[in-house]
Amino acid sequence: MAACALCRQIKPLKRSHLLPKAVYKRLRDPDAQNPAPVLLTGPKDFQGSHQAQQPLLCGDCEQRFHKYGEDWVLKHCAQDRTRFPLREILLGAQATSVTDQLSYFSCRAIPQIDAEALTYFALSVIWRSAVSSWQLADVKIPRNDLGPYEEPIRRFLHHESDWPNGCFVWVVVSRSTDIPLLANFPEVGRCRNWNSRTHRFAMLGIHFQVELGAGIPRAAYGFCLRQGPDRSIFHSHLPDRRVFDELSNRIR
């Protein structure tokens, strides 16, 4: 028995994962010489069958994370090298804007996309990366710092309060025809153009970026998947960093 990091009640804790357990299985490439998953962990890339896991949440809070984020995201991210349901939905939908490098779609016009689940999941992963340090075999994954946003994010994830102020989420779906069966743990940096901190990670063809800060321009929120009027989702073959740099250059 110990205090659950989300509800803070003293309960038996489950072994929680930094990225969902099912991801590790899906990262295995049966055609590769070494079928163990490849995870880009920052300090060094990792290939092996270990998983970043530790006692963190009670059973009810684990279920909450499944129900409000993970279940939908796992069903819609890349399932293998040929099936990628979220991208298939976008390919069958009408984009709001299309350029060679980037298109975006309004989730309000595409009811099959659960923007709530995508954004809840994004916050749940970066929050997990901040409330504890994690370890993958001998690779220590540094603890991310959410600063004053950690507690409002916990309260939102536990459904005690609304979406936190100063919190902005972008999601980019890979357009690459060779579906990247890769994942990386959350990394943190400073946004070049806005006074905010950037937390990003990618998982099976979907790139998630959460900006936290009081300096995010008001115009940027128009493109936030949670708060924008269109609930925009992006589709691009550019690596996520370049997409975000390009967008944040346009909005200052």
Ligand SMILES: [Zn+2]
């Ligand atoms: Zn709990």
